[in-house]
Amino acid sequence: MxxxxxxxxxxxxxxxxxxxxxxxxxxxxxxxxxxxxxxxxxxxxxxxxxxxxxxxxxxLVENYLGVFTQTPMGHYFFNSLVITIPSVLGVLCLSTLTGYVLSRYRFRGNILLFAVFVGGNFLPFQIMMIPVRNLTLALGIYNTYLALIVFHVAFQTGFATLFMRNFIAALPDELFEAARAEGASPLQTLIHVVVPLVRPALAALAILLFTFIWNDYFWAVVLSPSDSVKPVTAGLANLMGQYAASWDLVSAATIVISLPPVALFFFMQRHFVRGLTMGAVKG
Structure with missing residues (x-):
């Protein structure tokens, strides 16, 4: 084996x-x-x-400076930050709450609700292109930051819930029994017991989510046709003209937009091990 x-x-x-x-x-x-x-x-x-x-x-200097002086990549870079950071924070909050409830509370429909979260990951997101676009038009948020943020949160929460539920379910039951014995409410237990212990999982999940959302191209094209809210992935395609392309600037821009996920990984990697036993009971 x-x-x-x-x-x-x-x-x-x-x-x-x-x-x-x-x-x-x-x-x-x-x-x-x-x-x-x-x-x-x-x-x-x-x-x-x-x-x-x-x-x-x-x-080296001319090409990398040219990315921001000769192209609108600086604006696209800002758009990606505005879209990605709130989306990651929203998914982390929602998936921690849903993972906590689904792993620690038994109620009718628990397994079915969890199956709905997991089942959404098996649907090809391309088949939802037209319904999602029509929904954003009906809500009046088409071609806005809010449209991309809302649907990134919606599409990533299923996977994140599966991730967080399994991690929280592996925590010792004695921790929750001790918290209840001390009179802690479910919210207090989540904040003071669960969150410190799942910090490594949150760090790993944040890196994955940031990478997924930052590198998204499909929804960037579908929901942001204008340059006002277009992120870097869709904006990079604008650097290639119909008959010619400045491949030196395109390549430099590609390296620049790949740096934030890499930097986030090196910044968050120290949290992978730390916090695994924080808040654990002794004896």
């Missing part, structure tokens, strides 16, 4: 394994390397077909 560890006396297998891992890693990193190299090339290199060779000159 589990892969057997390669022993010290099997040099051939170890060499084959290392070779396979290296090849796969290089193939995976090759597109990223191409984008990085293109982002520091002058536009003339790309026009001459120099895609993989050594750049004739390095225009």
């Amino acid at each position: 589990y892969p057997r560890q390669i022993g010290a006396g099997e040099p051939v297998k170890k060499a084959l394994y290392l070779t396979a891992v290296t090849v796969v890693l290089l193939l995976w990193l090759l597109p990223l390397l191409a984008v990085l190299m293109t982002s520091i090339r002058p536009g003339s290199d790309i026009m001459m077909g120099n895609y993989w060779g050594w750049p004739s000159s390095f225009e």
